[in-house]
Amino acid sequence: MRYVVLSLLMIVGLPTLSSAGYQEDFAREFLSKTWAGERIEENACIDCHSSDQMKPEFREITDDWKKSWHAQNNISCQDCHGGDPKDPSLSMTHQRGFVGTPSAREIPQFCGKCHIGILKNYLESGHGKALRATGKGPHCAVCHGSHNIQRATIDIINEQRCSKCHTYERAKVMKQALFLVEKRAEDIEDGLKALRRAGIYPADQERALYNTLVEFRTLFHTVDVKLVNERTGEFTLKMGAIENNIQETLDELRTHRDFSAFLMSLFGGMGILFFLLSRTPKQ
């Protein structure tokens, strides 16, 4: 009995003693961290803007945003507009860096806070120059919308939208130049979906595709058909590599299946043999 008590004391006591100094760090770093950023439970912007006192067009903003690609990636009001979502009284003051509706001229910088690569190419493009010259050219929101912003697709280029300012002919040529790479990207997306269905999280391939597409789309914002055509080959090559990678993984899955089927038939066979054996009298 004495030994039991003694050994229990040692088992419980020693780790407690040795970890005494570590406790605080442990509690701070380990116990309370949620491992994926800060949880914001209350958001003053959304609370007010979705309340009944708001004008309907202001209320729509939160609904639009909730449907957006930004919302799906945890990009919230303050990430674009500044301000402080935790403090309702000061949330929309300039001290807290709040920016309301940017003017057309300000919009590229407004979006370019994050999308800096695209901003650069846009500013050099005909679109960007037109905006600077006239102050009411095609800024980001003209094509991408403002709050309900979706993942960019090739469908953004269409006759209705482009012919608001100029003829569609040149835009059509641009769309054709883009088509090959975009189509390929769609195929890869399908491949990625197939991998996901097979229980694989294709992080590497997804990143590779993202990277390639972003570079391509950044390039596209120069609206320079010649440049896009020149570099399409480079992008299709990169996409081909991703496609191969996906195909290899899918082939690998097929060999898994075959091996598992082989084991299944072995066990099934042994089951049948045991059954027959139990039906065979010993004489």
Added chain:
Amino acid sequence: MKRRSFLKAALAFLGATTAASFVYPLFRFLVPPPRQKKVNSLVIAKRDVPLGDAKEIVFGGIPAIVVNRPGKGLIALSRVCTHLGCLVQYDQENKRLLCPCHAGVYDLEGNIVSGPPPKPLTKLPLKVEGETIVIG
């Protein structure tokens, strides 16, 4: 009796096949991957990276950058942004590395300054040997 011994022999055969079908995977499972072909260390001349400047390289398939920081010496960092994998660029004016996709900003140690990246940039081993810089 004949049938019995046949069944037993068949069972022994299938059993052995099954055992082998598990021993082989077990062996493959436990054996570490073959030694990676040693990524040849990359040698660049010191004068290619003047003070305050940077040079983009590709090391073992990974796009990387060598920065000559005034007062802090040379450093080699992976250029792959830890957010979504775009390639960061050296911003000489502000002494930082900037990701063009979502404005992730890293300092010249590879630490996160601002933006969405979850982790610092990967450091690559770097040695200065006389007039050359050896990476790897």
Added chain:
Amino acid sequence: MWERLTNWLEVRIGVDDLVRSQVTEYRVPKNINIFYTLGFVAAVGYLIQVVTGILLLVYYVPHPDHAFRSVQDIMVKVPFGWLFRQMHVMGSNLMIAAILLHMLTVFAMGNYKRPRELTWIGGALLLFVAIAFGFSGYLLPWTQLSYWATTVVTSIPTAVPVVGDFVARLLRGGDQVTGATLSRFFAFHVSILPPLFLILAGVHLFLIKRIGISATPFGLPAEEKRPWTEYHKKSHADGYPYYPRFFQMDMLMVMVYLAVMFLLITFLPNLFFPPDATIPANPLKTPATIRPEWYLLAPYQLLKIIPNKFLGILIQIVLFLLFLFWPFFDTEKEKNIMNRPMLRVLFIFGFILWLILMYWGRS
């Protein structure tokens, strides 16, 4: 050489006698049926879990930053890692299914009755340990599915007044499911539950050996109805020897178990990997549907439909105690469920209710 070795062993531990008493002359009842093998099947199932589990430990990293990635690597990069993980995942579910089926048939044949009350309690506890294994193992891959299912299930105790919050915190190791939860679930899964399971299984097995295998109630008179005043072992002197007859039945069912396991791995590899199981855990994004494993669906749904959470938990506790101590509530001597219309109705009603709740809980 072989003879010398067996002789060496024979002299020291008496192998011949051991084989004779435990295998070739160990007798099982004459009217034994295929369901008697299910306990053995469950034991083999557990053995498979142990072996594959140890193999997974070689590559798994129990840290929130690495757990998901390491499991993905086991599935994709490590040669045959997929095989052992799939066996472990399918096995965990099949083993619980085997235990459930075992208990169901024992119940239907009334074999939990005197003198085997303790054997039943041991078996019921084994089922709960197996479920605890499943529940703790569910979190380890650190996917959206596992993270949120764990969040939901660990919040269930909060409905209990006074101690509820503490119990929930104790389970999670904090206020939320965090790295601390992963650590303790991992410890629970690989080092606390296994010895617990082995001890219970040892007791279960000891009781079976000590009391003797019970005959089926079909066509044979039930055990004596007079009061039980002294221990006596049921040895079935007129029964079949365990080897080869019953051994072949055991092996046949083990092969069926394994064949079903690989049938699922071949044709339904994603049976237990819904889309949320291939996304790393994200504490900021709640998935549209959260649901626990299939064997927890019925209690989960029962909790959902009872408006008062505490009442819901109370009912579960009462049901649990009723299930655990059932041999003491059912004092009728008749073993055969076919001769007991009331029990039969109760049994069928309970089983169908369980199925309905399970199906309902899916959506």
